[in-house]
Amino acid sequence: MVARVVERLNFTPAQVDPFAEWLKDRVAVPDWLNAAKGSESYAKVAKLIYSIRRVESLVDRFLAENWFRVVSDAKRIPAEIDEQYQELLRTEEWIDEALSGYEYSPRMMNDVDENHWSLSMYSAQAPTGFVLKRKMSGRGFKGVMLTATGSNTVYLQTIGEADIVLRILNLSAASELERLKQCARCSKWLYAERSHQRFCPGGECRKEKYAESPKYKEYRKQYMRRQRKKQAAEQSMKPLQVKHNDDRP
Numbered sequence: 001m002v003a004r005v006v007e008r009l010n011f012t013p014a015q016v017d018p019f020a021e022w023l024k025d026r027v028a029v030p031d032w033l034n035a036a037k038g039s040e041s042y043a044k045v046a047k048l049i050y051s052i053r054r055v056e057s058l059v060d061r062f063l064a065e066n067w068f069r070v071v072s073d074a075k076r077i078p079a080e081i082d083e084q085y086q087e088l089l090r091t092e093e094w095i096d097e098a099l100s101g102y103e104y105s106p107r108m109m110n111d112v113d114e115n116h117w118s119l120s121m122y123s124a125q126a127p128t129g130f131v132l133k134r135k136m137s138g139r140g141f142k143g144v145m146l147t148a149t150g151s152n153t154v155y156l157q158t159i160g161e162a163d164i165v166l167r168i169l170n171l172s173a174a175s176e177l178e179r180l181k182q183c184a185r186c187s188k189w190l191y192a193e194r195s196h197q198r199f200c201p202g203g204e205c206r207k208e209k210y211a212e213s214p215k216y217k218e219y220r221k222q223y224m225r226r227q228r229k230k231q232a233a234e235q236s237m238k239p240l241q242v243k244h245n246d247d248r249p
């Protein structure tokens with residue numbers, strides 16, 4: 001029994017397919033955004049993300065404060081709330097308008113291992129705007145197969161603006177768009193595996209940011225002061241050793 005469990009655990013890492021992993025929205029979307037930075041496509045897509053998030057936060061506020069129930073009674077709505085309500089309508093309109101430029105087709109794919117159909121959508125146009133290309137080896141059904149030697153298959157995956165927009169809509173519909181963030185230190189895009197994650201994975205950016213903070217600097221100053229005092233006290237207690245140390249070049 002134990003042996004079987006160990007065997008299964010050992011087998012798990014081999015099952016993680018880097019290509020299939022990259023096809024996931026949570027991996028591909030930050031990858032595209034980081035690569036596309038500075039392009040016209042990026043500006044459009046970033047505005048779309050901001051707009052969807054803005055609608056979500058406005059609706060959150062209206063729900064929390066119960067404004068949807070009194071929206072029909074104009075007299076009871078403060079100007080600030082009315083302005084935000086108009087902003088909500090304008091933003092939703094902008095999103096509709098921005099999305100009307102993209103065309104998608106349904107696609108059915110049969111996973112031959114399980115004879116199982118999966119339904120997805122894909123961009124009907126040739127990739128436009130910023131196009132991200134990634135070569136990946138592994139098992140995958142999407143993308144264009146480049147070479148196949150033995151069990152090693154190399155696929156080329158291209159992601160254009162319309163493709164990334166569809167993936168962003170997917171994340172939104174799954175209520176996961178709030179997980180798409182920019183690192184609080186280096187502003188690289190990331191998918192926060194935990195809702196409170198604010199920095200790139202790996203911990204480097206978090207440590208760097210902490211080292212820059214006034215709180216840490218003050219802590220460091222106090223620590224150095226204590227160390228100097230301690231050293232001075234130690235030296236005054238061991239005059240001979242101090243002399244010896246001073247003689248060193």
Ligand SMILES: [Zn+2]
Binds near residue numbers: 186
């Ligand atoms: Zn970072």
